[in-house]
Amino acid sequence: MPELPEVETVRRGLEPYVRGRRIARVTVRDARLRWPVPASLAHDAADRRIERIARRGKYLIVTLDSGDRMIWHLGMTGRLLVLDPAQPLVKHDHVDFLLDGDTLIRFHDPRRFGAVLWWSRDENVHPLLAGMGPEPFDPAFDGDYLFRKSRGRSVAVKNFVMDGHIVVGAGNIYAAESLFRAGIRPTRRAGRLTRADCARLADRIREVLAEAIERGGTTLRDFAGADGASGYFQQELSVYGRDGEPCRVCGTLIKGLVLGGRASCYCPRCQR
DNA sequence: CTGTTAACCTGAGTGC
DNA sequence: TGCACTCAGGTTAACA
Numbered sequence: 001m002p003e004l005p006e007v008e009t010v011r012r013g014l015e016p017y018v019r020g021r022r023i024a025r026v027t028v029r030d031a032r033l034r035w036p037v038p039a040s041l042a043h044d045a046a047d048r049r050i051e052r053i054a055r056r057g058k059y060l061i062v063t064l065d066s067g068d069r070m071i072w073h074l075g076m077t078g079r080l081l082v083l084d085p086a087q088p089l090v091k092h093d094h095v096d097f098l099l100d101g102d103t104l105i106r107f108h109d110p111r112r113f114g115a116v117l118w119w120s121r122d123e124n125v126h127p128l129l130a131g132m133g134p135e136p137f138d139p140a141f142d143g144d145y146l147f148r149k150s151r152g153r154s155v156a157v158k159n160f161v162m163d164g165h166i167v168v169g170a171g172n173i174y175a176a177e178s179l180f181r182a183g184i185r186p187t188r189r190a191g192r193l194t195r196a197d198c199a200r201l202a203d204r205i206r207e208v209l210a211e212a213i214e215r216g217g218t219t220l221r222d223f224a225g226a227d228g229a230s231g232y233f234q235q236e237l238s239v240y241g242r243d244g245e246p247c248r249v250c251g252t253l254i255k256g257l258v259l260g261g262r263a264s265c266y267c268p269r270c271q272r
Numbered sequence: 273c274t275g276t277t278a279a280c281c282t283g284a285g286t287g288c
Numbered sequence: 289t290g291c292a293c294t295c296a297g298g299t300t301a302a303c304a
Contacts, residue, residue: 003297034280034299058298076298077282092282111281113298128299155275164299171297220297221284240297261277263295 002074004058004136004169005212006223006231010080011055013226014105017082018050018062021099030094034075034115037095041118045070045097057132057168067121071128075113077222081106110222133167136206141167143199150190150198157193158186159260161205170205172262173218176240178205185271186264187257211236239265 002010026042048064055061060072060080072080083104095107095116107116119126134141149166150157160166161175170178179186181204184197193201217223217231220241224230238248243256243265252269 006297032281073298075281076296109281110283111296111298113281153274159275162298173297218297223297260275 002058002076002078002217002223003171003174003212004055004209005174005215005233006217007055007058007060007074007169008213009217009225009231010074011053011060014060014080014082015053017103017226018053018099018105020049020051021103022047022049023064023097023099024101025096025098027096027098028094028116029089029096030112033094033109033112034073035117037116038118041070041116044068044118050099056129057135057164058171059129061119069119069121069126071115071117071119071126072107073115073117075109075111075115077111078107078109078114079222079224080226081108081224081228082226131165133163133165136167136169136209141202141206143195143202146198146202147193147195150193153190155190156186156259157184157188157190157201158264160190161201162260162262167205169209172264173237173240174205174208174212176265177208177238180239180267180271181208183271186259186266239267241265 023045026045028037028042031037048066051063051065053060053062058073062070083106085098085104087104092110093106093108097105150160153160158175158179161170182200184201212218212233215231215233216225218233219230220234239254242254245254247254247267247270250269252267254265255268256265
């Protein structure tokens with residue numbers, strides 16, 4: 001479910017509720033997530049104060065006053081909701097963070113592709129975050145960067161853009177949408193992009209992600225912000241999930257195909 | 273190194 | 289109503 005805009009929406013929703021708050025109790029009901037929730041996490045996080053919550057790619061990083069951090073990831077179906085502590089449990093409510101006794105942050109994840117991990121202050125870099133590409137809004141991410149990185153690469157540009165080693169945060173939806181706006185077919189080999197293509201693509205990736213954040217993300221099925229509200233960017237989608245429907249720009253039927261094992265859509269006329 | 277595929281897991285939707 | 293089947297927003301392990 002969540003790509004960068006959805007994770008950022010959750011981060012912004014959580015921030016006012018968690019910043020400066022003390023963790024009274026952590027309850028792990030099911031530790032079997034993408035990686036097991038460390039057995040010591042509940043004890044180690046208890047009584048710590050949350051200094052801030054940041055985002056790196058699709059990971060949320062919760063810094064504690066001890067200097068240790070937690071890494072939260074939503075996988076495909078994860079939710080992090082701010083709730084009243086009396087909120088009844090439902091299926092797939094795997095981890096609770098009770099703050100100062102009156103605010104509950106609840107991690108809910110049917111498919112369990114998400115993660116709740118510990119990042120010790122003794123570890124400078126966490127293995128999951130090492131080797132990640134730049135943030136799309138980092139000045140280091142621009143057309144020149146994309147051009148350099150794509151030289152000699154035969155992979156389809158859509159898979160290239162979704163590769164977290166190249167740039168973080170663009171998943172299946174926003175990769176498709178960025179390529180539409182840039183007028184580039186998802187099947188084009190990355191190494192065949194011109195300098196101008198790369199400049200346009202970098203700009204459109206940033207643009208699409210920024211607009212989606214403004215709309216509170218894209219809700220297709222599962223996604224909800226920390227307050228449980230849906231996003232609205234799905235109304236703005238030009239190609240994702242529109243296989244067989246007319247292009248909003250030229251009327252040509254949107255084409256679907258599978259790239260790197262993922263469903264992809266593009267307009268055969270607008271994208272070359 | 274690059275590139276491709278399957279795998280992890282559950283639920284929703286479709287067609288018979 | 290039930291069953292078999294497909295697909296889903298992410299990521300990585302295993303392979304050629």
